[in-house]
Amino acid sequence: MFANKHKPLVCLRQQISNAHRSTAICHLPPRPSINQIKQAHAHIIVSGHAGDSGLMGHLIAFLSVSPTTSFDYCLSLYQTVRCPSVFVFNNMIRCFAKSNSPFESIVLYSYMQRSFVRPNKHTFTFLLQACSKALAIKEGIQVHAHVMRLGFQEDVFIRNALIHFYSACCRFECSKQVFNEDAQWRDIITWNSMLTAYVRDGQISVAVKMFGEMQVKDVISWSTMIMGYVQNGLLEEGLECFKQMRERGTRPNEAILVTILSASAQLGLLGQGRLIHSTIDSLNFPITVPLGTALIDMYAKCGCIELSKLIFNNMPEKDIWSWNVMICGLASHGHAREALALFESFLSEGFCPVNVTFVGVLNACSRAGLVSEGRHYYKLMMENYGIEPEMEHYGCMVDLLARAGCIVEAAKMIETMVLKPDPVLWATLLGACKIHGHVELGEKIGSRLIQLDPTHDGHYVQLAGIYAKARKWDDVIRVRRLMTARSTNKIAGWSLIEVQGRVHRFIAGDREHEYSPEIYKMLEMIGSRIAEAGYSPNISPVLHDIGEEEKENAIKEHSERLAIAFGMLVTEVGDCIRIVKNLRVCEDCHDVSKIISKVFLREIIVRDGSRFHHFKEGKCSCLNYW
DNA sequence: ATAGGGTTAG
Numbered sequence: 001m002f003a004n005k006h007k008p009l010v011c012l013r014q015q016i017s018n019a020h021r022s023t024a025i026c027h028l029p030p031r032p033s034i035n036q037i038k039q040a041h042a043h044i045i046v047s048g049h050a051g052d053s054g055l056m057g058h059l060i061a062f063l064s065v066s067p068t069t070s071f072d073y074c075l076s077l078y079q080t081v082r083c084p085s086v087f088v089f090n091n092m093i094r095c096f097a098k099s100n101s102p103f104e105s106i107v108l109y110s111y112m113q114r115s116f117v118r119p120n121k122h123t124f125t126f127l128l129q130a131c132s133k134a135l136a137i138k139e140g141i142q143v144h145a146h147v148m149r150l151g152f153q154e155d156v157f158i159r160n161a162l163i164h165f166y167s168a169c170c171r172f173e174c175s176k177q178v179f180n181e182d183a184q185w186r187d188i189i190t191w192n193s194m195l196t197a198y199v200r201d202g203q204i205s206v207a208v209k210m211f212g213e214m215q216v217k218d219v220i221s222w223s224t225m226i227m228g229y230v231q232n233g234l235l236e237e238g239l240e241c242f243k244q245m246r247e248r249g250t251r252p253n254e255a256i257l258v259t260i261l262s263a264s265a266q267l268g269l270l271g272q273g274r275l276i277h278s279t280i281d282s283l284n285f286p287i288t289v290p291l292g293t294a295l296i297d298m299y300a301k302c303g304c305i306e307l308s309k310l311i312f313n314n315m316p317e318k319d320i321w322s323w324n325v326m327i328c329g330l331a332s333h334g335h336a337r338e339a340l341a342l343f344e345s346f347l348s349e350g351f352c353p354v355n356v357t358f359v360g361v362l363n364a365c366s367r368a369g370l371v372s373e374g375r376h377y378y379k380l381m382m383e384n385y386g387i388e389p390e391m392e393h394y395g396c397m398v399d400l401l402a403r404a405g406c407i408v409e410a411a412k413m414i415e416t417m418v419l420k421p422d423p424v425l426w427a428t429l430l431g432a433c434k435i436h437g438h439v440e441l442g443e444k445i446g447s448r449l450i451q452l453d454p455t456h457d458g459h460y461v462q463l464a465g466i467y468a469k470a471r472k473w474d475d476v477i478r479v480r481r482l483m484t485a486r487s488t489n490k491i492a493g494w495s496l497i498e499v500q501g502r503v504h505r506f507i508a509g510d511r512e513h514e515y516s517p518e519i520y521k522m523l524e525m526i527g528s529r530i531a532e533a534g535y536s537p538n539i540s541p542v543l544h545d546i547g548e549e550e551k552e553n554a555i556k557e558h559s560e561r562l563a564i565a566f567g568m569l570v571t572e573v574g575d576c577i578r579i580v581k582n583l584r585v586c587e588d589c590h591d592v593s594k595i596i597s598k599v600f601l602r603e604i605i606v607r608d609g610s611r612f613h614h615f616k617e618g619k620c621s622c623l624n625y626w
Numbered sequence: 627a628t629a630g631g632g633t634t635a636g
Contacts (some may be wrong), residue, residue, distance in 0.1 A: 091628065122628050124629095157629050188631090218631095255633045256632090259632095293634075321634080365633060392636070
């Protein structure tokens with residue numbers, strides 16, 4: 001009878017030790033479920049050992065490492081313990097450190113002290129984890145003092161936790177101090193933690209130096225360095241670092257793969273993204289939800305929305321972000337109806353939309369000029385889901401309304417918004433004034449914008465564009481001179497094209513490229529073929545007060561034309577040409593791209609600052625609505 | 627008996 005009563009507990013211990021043993025062999029240790037723990041708990045109670053500190057300690061320890069910890073259950077177990085041991089306290093502190101209320105660890109620690117239970121080295125690692133997560137700077141500093149007083153300052157685990165804590169709380173100097181105190185208490189994790197501290201502090205060049213000096217690098221070192229590059233906007237350097245890691249034979253982890261997929265996506269490098277995808281496949285790397293989501297995003301941002309859809313539809317499990325990136329991807333490609341339909345299935349699957357979801361939804365509406373739908377979803381967002389509109393939402397709505405010609409309504413929205421309106425909103429409105437030929441209103445908004453931000457040349461350009469469209473050449477020249485007088489600099493536009501893994505970047509009038517002579521010959525050829533097809537240049541985008549002929553030359557040498565010409569030189573006839581641009585496509589280049597797609601039977605996909613243009617058979621997917 | 631570092635998406 002007695003033996004029988006204790007059997008489940010023996011089983012539990014057996015399972016725990018089996019779990020540990022099997023970790024080394026297979027990747028998924030068979031852990032007892034919460035139900036099995038509850039069964040064991042029931043047996044402990046029945047056998048009259050309820051509240052036993054040792055037994056409960058084990059149960060709590062087990063729960064605190066379980067990925068699906070029930071914190072309430074943990075707490076209820078703890079509350080039954082009559083006289084909690086340091087082991088029970090430690091595991092409870094660990095449990096809280098993992099939870100959404102890490103500050104409770106600190107509360108429990110002070111209770112532990114009042115109960116005269118002496119902390120040990122394990123206490124501090126868990127406690128500092130909690131302080132890092134809670135960003136509890138003052139408390140963490142006190143904990144540091146306790147560490148010193150109790151003589152644990154030489155424990156490498158605790159030192160690492162301290163470096164991490166200070167770096168999490170943005171006390172970079174303190175991390176450095178702990179790191180520098182004595183080199184003999186360092187291990188790979190100390191180095192990695194310090195590397196993270198440098199990266200977090202934005203000291204990327206110091207991080208690079210340190211990374212180079214590290215004798216031993218593990219996958220976390222690489223991951224920290226790669227993420228450091230990418231998060232600091234050094235995308236190409238991040239990709240290069242990944243390449244070096246692969247050359248050394250280090251197997252990437254999920255975080256690295258997600259990060260470099262994001263870097264490829266941001267750069268719009270399809271070849272690079274594909275290469276990573278095939279690396280994932282050849283490594284037999286499991287496509288987890290985050291990885292699948294990163295792939296969807298990468299393909300969408302590299303122009304292959306169909307592949308995004310394929311991956312999305314084949315993902316056995318999706319989270320809200322998988323849906324968000326898919327909805328936003330469809331919107332950026334102008335597949336408005338599909339994006340909205342997906343949003344509706346998202347709702348019927350029981351997901352709750354967040355702000356980003358509505359950026360996608362409203363973007364879809366604005367791209368396709370779906371005014372009443374846009375109004376409907378904007379209202380739905382605020383009234384049903386209680387989401388306060390952010391700048392991006394306003395951006396979509398102002399764009400949607402203004403383009404549809406509801407300029408007064410759009411202006412009213414900007415004037416009455418709670419947030420301080422971003423000048424971009426006025427600039428959007430200005431753009432709409434240009435489309436609709438509202439010279440007077442445009443003039444008003446343009447002058448106001450220039451007043452607001454006289455160093456931003458884009459406003460002068462837009463205003464001059466309005467005058468140019470109205471053929472008010474004197475005003476064009478006046479604004480242009482104003483722009484020169486205030487010595488603002490135009491943001492340099494560039495276009496890039498990836499050919500066989502190499503990135504070729506062009507700026508307007510570029511003559512640096514090794515194939516420049518051939519590129520300009522190709523441009524000439526394109527020019528005469530499209531002229532035969534009836535094209536005549538639309539020169540209003542050119543604002544320089546120069547002669548007509550020179551104006552024509554200036555637009556002929558826009559960066560995307562050079563990229564397209566190069567693409568036609570180096571790819572097979574009939575191949576799709578993919579271009580990434582930092583700024584918006586000008587009207588004339590948009591027209592030219594359409595004609596090229598028809599005359600040369602070439603698909604051209606251009607990603608500009610905010611959307612995709614898919615040129616095919618003389619038409620663009622944006623329906624000239626951009 | 628228990629420990630430590632990195633996690634993206636508009």
